[in-house]
Amino acid sequence: MSWKRKDLLGMRDLEASEITDVLDTAVSMKEIASREIKKVPTLRGKTVVNLFYESSTRTRTSFEIAGKWLSADVINFSASGSSADKGESLLDTARNIEAMSPDVVVVRHKASGAPALLARHLRCGVVNAGDGAHEHPTQALLDLLTLRRRLGSDSFRGLRVGIVGDVRHSRVARSGVKAFSAVGADVTVVGPPTLLPESLEGWPARAATDLDDVLPELDVVYLLRIQRERLGSALLPSLREYTSRYGLTAARAARLKPDTVVMHPGPMNRGVEIAAEVADGPASIITEQVANGVAVRMAVLWSLLGSGGPVA
Numbered sequence: 001m002s003w004k005r006k007d008l009l010g011m012r013d014l015e016a017s018e019i020t021d022v023l024d025t026a027v028s029m030k031e032i033a034s035r036e037i038k039k040v041p042t043l044r045g046k047t048v049v050n051l052f053y054e055s056s057t058r059t060r061t062s063f064e065i066a067g068k069w070l071s072a073d074v075i076n077f078s079a080s081g082s083s084a085d086k087g088e089s090l091l092d093t094a095r096n097i098e099a100m101s102p103d104v105v106v107v108r109h110k111a112s113g114a115p116a117l118l119a120r121h122l123r124c125g126v127v128n129a130g131d132g133a134h135e136h137p138t139q140a141l142l143d144l145l146t147l148r149r150r151l152g153s154d155s156f157r158g159l160r161v162g163i164v165g166d167v168r169h170s171r172v173a174r175s176g177v178k179a180f181s182a183v184g185a186d187v188t189v190v191g192p193p194t195l196l197p198e199s200l201e202g203w204p205a206r207a208a209t210d211l212d213d214v215l216p217e218l219d220v221v222y223l224l225r226i227q228r229e230r231l232g233s234a235l236l237p238s239l240r241e242y243t244s245r246y247g248l249t250a251a252r253a254a255r256l257k258p259d260t261v262v263m264h265p266g267p268m269n270r271g272v273e274i275a276a277e278v279a280d281g282p283a284s285i286i287t288e289q290v291a292n293g294v295a296v297r298m299a300v301l302w303s304l305l306g307s308g309g310p311v312a
Ligand code: CP
Pocket: 055, 056, 057, 058, 059, 060, 130, 139, 265, 266, 267
């Protein structure tokens, strides 16, 4: 079923039924990914513009593949090499792009709220592909799809999820907490006090500062990237100390329950928040997250642009 909304700006906007609908649609999209000819005419004649003001590997590429597999025309715009270098504002850039009649703009920006600003001014749809420390809704949706497939169930009731690391600066954590709790999981955010939100008001989660205390109870360990580019030394004195207290080392991973899974949105700092052997080990479903990113982004584009008819 397609959504009634014009934009996808954050997990906080989505009703539980919309989350279920998009995940169900993503399951149909996974089938397309397994075909020899990965192309359906569903979005033929539609135009998707990827407007990326920040670096991205997974999100930008998977939106491009998603649009192309659905037969949309996909245009990639990156700030570097564009007129943004000459001082053109985000809004002016977007208005110029809109003058070329896209159907949806997928935007990543370092400023929280940039996609919402565009959504207010543009007639076409806007998808938030990550804005500052605010939200990254398609990451949360692909995480839900990955867990759903691993658990073989769409019920997450009672599942214990620990989101570990720099929660305070993380758009992945903000969207993830809302998504996991919306489907019934019990979420704990874990990290040093300087990297946890000052208040958990509005966060459907509890907080812990000792990873070793909570680790044996977790069903999902979701590690966040240490964002060296956003952190000052006052918040994190040393990476070595961070790893010794919060890194998922091989020794810590050995204390996990047998079925516990390890997730990470990427890009990983191997040897900092996650040991290489854990990232590549049997509990890791990190590569599945990336693969599911394409199906989820196909489902999001179809939910915003599709006519409500069959996917393929
Ligand atoms: N997870 C994620 O957003 O990765 P990219 O920055 O590579 O898009």
